[in-house]
Amino acid sequence: MTSVADLYTPADAAQARWAREVDLALRARDGMAVRAACARLARQLRGEIILGADGRPYLVRYQLAEYPRGGPRVYLHHFQQSDQAEKLHNHPWDRSVSLILAGGYREHRHRAASRLLRLGDTNEIRATDFHRVELVEADAWTVFRTGRYVGTWEFLDTRTGRRIPWRDFANRREHA
Structure with a gap:
């Protein structure tokens, strides 16, 4: 099983304790303990709230680590809607x-x-993968590690196969 420690080196002692606590709870398959640990850490970090089309929080993103020279970033994600x-x-x-x-x-x-x-599952996503997430519970917590930046977010028009830059997509009325 992949652990939090496999994805990043904690920035400080508090994050190191959190990573150990979460890894133990993951091995024990204890989702309640993981949720509690994530909520505690989130209260100590500044989150970026990303709104859904309905104006309610879709995702809160907390930066855990940023490596130098354009290296990867590691985030704690709290999905609040699909x-x-x-x-x-x-x-x-x-x-x-x-x-x-x-x-x-x-x-x-x-x-x-x-x-x-x-x-405990991992999901590898390449820049060429177009996907969407449908929550199976009220929310979800993930650790998300980026790779090398190679482009921009895009949406896919599944009828035409056309890629739409995210800014253009966000400004189109029919997608709101």
């Missing part, structure tokens, strides 16, 4: 990895079968 149905997006990194800490989601990828990801 991606919009049929709104597939990619990520701007050559490769990113998400470790599911609590809750879980069904991932829907373009031209691939959906799959269920739960506590």
Whole structure:
């Protein structure tokens, strides 16, 4: 099983304690303990709130680590709602990895079968993968490690195959 320690080196003693606590709870398959640990750490960090189409929080992103010279970043993600149905997006990194800490989601990828990801599962996402996340519980916590930046976020028009830059997508009325 992948551990938090496999994805990053904690920035300070508090994060190191959190990582050990979460890794122990993951091995014990104790989602409640992981949720409590994530909530405690989140209260100590500044989060970036990303709103959903309905104006409510979709995701709160807490930066755990940033490595020099354009290296990877590591975030604690708290998903609070699913991606919009049929709104597939990619990520701007050559490769990113998400470790599911609590809750879980069904991932829907373009031209691939959906799959269920739960506590302890990892999800590797390439820049060419278009997907969406559907929560299977009220929320989900993940650790997300980016790779090398290679582009920008895009949405996929599944009818035409056309890639739409995220800024253009966000400004189109029919997608709001």
